[in-house]
Amino acid sequence: MAESVLTLTDKEYMLSGNRTCAGCGLAIAYRHILKALGEDTIVTVPASCLTVLHGMYPVTSVNIPCVNVTFPSTAAAASGLVAGLKALGKTGTTVLAIAGDGGTHDIGIQALSGAAERNTDFIYICYDNEAYMNTGGQRSSSTPLGASTTTTPVLGKGQHQKDMPAIMAAHGIPYVATASSSYPLDLYEKVKKAKDITGTRFLYVSAPCPPGWLFPPGDTIGMGRLAVETGMVVLYEIEDGVFRLTGASERLAREGKLKPVREYIERQGRFRRITDRQIDELQSFVDSRWEEYVARHKASASQD
Ligand SMILES: Cc1ncc(C[n+]2csc(CCOP(=O)(O)OP(=O)(O)O)c2C)c(N)n1
Ligand code: SF4
Ligand SMILES: [Mg+2]
Numbered sequence: 001m002a003e004s005v006l007t008l009t010d011k012e013y014m015l016s017g018n019r020t021c022a023g024c025g026l027a028i029a030y031r032h033i034l035k036a037l038g039e040d041t042i043v044t045v046p047a048s049c050l051t052v053l054h055g056m057y058p059v060t061s062v063n064i065p066c067v068n069v070t071f072p073s074t075a076a077a078a079s080g081l082v083a084g085l086k087a088l089g090k091t092g093t094t095v096l097a098i099a100g101d102g103g104t105h106d107i108g109i110q111a112l113s114g115a116a117e118r119n120t121d122f123i124y125i126c127y128d129n130e131a132y133m134n135t136g137g138q139r140s141s142s143t144p145l146g147a148s149t150t151t152t153p154v155l156g157k158g159q160h161q162k163d164m165p166a167i168m169a170a171h172g173i174p175y176v177a178t179a180s181s182s183y184p185l186d187l188y189e190k191v192k193k194a195k196d197i198t199g200t201r202f203l204y205v206s207a208p209c210p211p212g213w214l215f216p217p218g219d220t221i222g223m224g225r226l227a228v229e230t231g232m233v234v235l236y237e238i239e240d241g242v243f244r245l246t247g248a249s250e251r252l253a254r255e256g257k258l259k260p261v262r263e264y265i266e267r268q269g270r271f272r273r274i275t276d277r278q279i280d281e282l283q284s285f286v287d288s289r290w291e292e293y294v295a296r297h298k299a300s301a302s303q304d
Helices: 025-037 049-054 074-087 101-106 109-117 164-169 184-195 217-229 247-255 261-265 276-303
Strands: 041-046 066-069 094-099 123-128 175-180 201-206 236-239 242-245
Touching: 025 049, 025 094, 025 123, 025 184, 025 201, 025 217, 041 049, 041 074, 049 066, 066 074, 074 094, 074 109, 074 123, 101 109, 101 123, 101 164, 109 123, 109 164, 123 184, 164 175, 164 201, 175 184, 175 217, 184 201, 217 247, 217 261, 242 247, 242 276, 247 276, 261 276
Parallel strands: 041 066, 041 094, 094 123, 123 201, 175 201
Antiparallel strands: 175 236, 236 242
């Protein structure tokens, strides 16, 4: 296990000078994901901020092969790549399907569910910036309760986030994990582990977005950490059906209490219209989910 991000490989597969915004959580995450996977990797990407990062033909900021696909087809294209590599007798290449929350929770879910049900041999990563950011910040089913977006401008979103990792875990796939761009080493280790597993592997990566969430670009790492410290994002793995909290979430469970969600909400302009009632609702949602995770973690630990 690597001790620090400073001891990871010097090799870069995502080059500098790409077109993401300053402080983009996705850019931090993607750099470490590619470092963990190495050069024998083929990526499929749908329309999203990640396509913007990849660049416009004839220039690109990524030096591994990438197939740009239509918005709903990420998992279908990756399934095709897996079948093609098998037909060619080529082993050892990792197929990575990677899409945003809109491209995963909403429009890409049926192709992803179909592939997971077949236990197709690829890694699927959803980076979650919690809205359709590439097209100006429309609400997705992963936008949190109370957040204003361009399609929820007056009252903010009225529903909680869809629990995509739980949906993927319900497919019985061998590996599901959550991570955050603010803990790149934890993310790196989870991708490395996923690389060595056969079958469908799903990773959910929280990726703070300064212009979409409305906070200063220099606060990205702190904002992602605050998400974990308040329980808005929880870091865990489900390996062969066994759930365990990991990294900072495991430490928080051992040491005691989460910070109040209000601390997280007050630092982001997208929550400017959230009501006190909605904050209370969000807090009880986070509290009861956290209790359930801690109970599952303890139950797995007691079976070790
Ligand atoms: C079928 C289809 N509908 C809508 C679009 C327009 N579109 C392109 S990117 C995008 C937003 C993607 O959101 P998400 O998957 O969350 O990625 P992000 O931009 O946030 O990185 C939309 C709506 C499209 N390209 N294709
Ligand atoms: S809009 Fe957000 S996710 Fe997209 S490139 Fe900018 S910071 Fe990154
Ligand atoms: Mg998004």
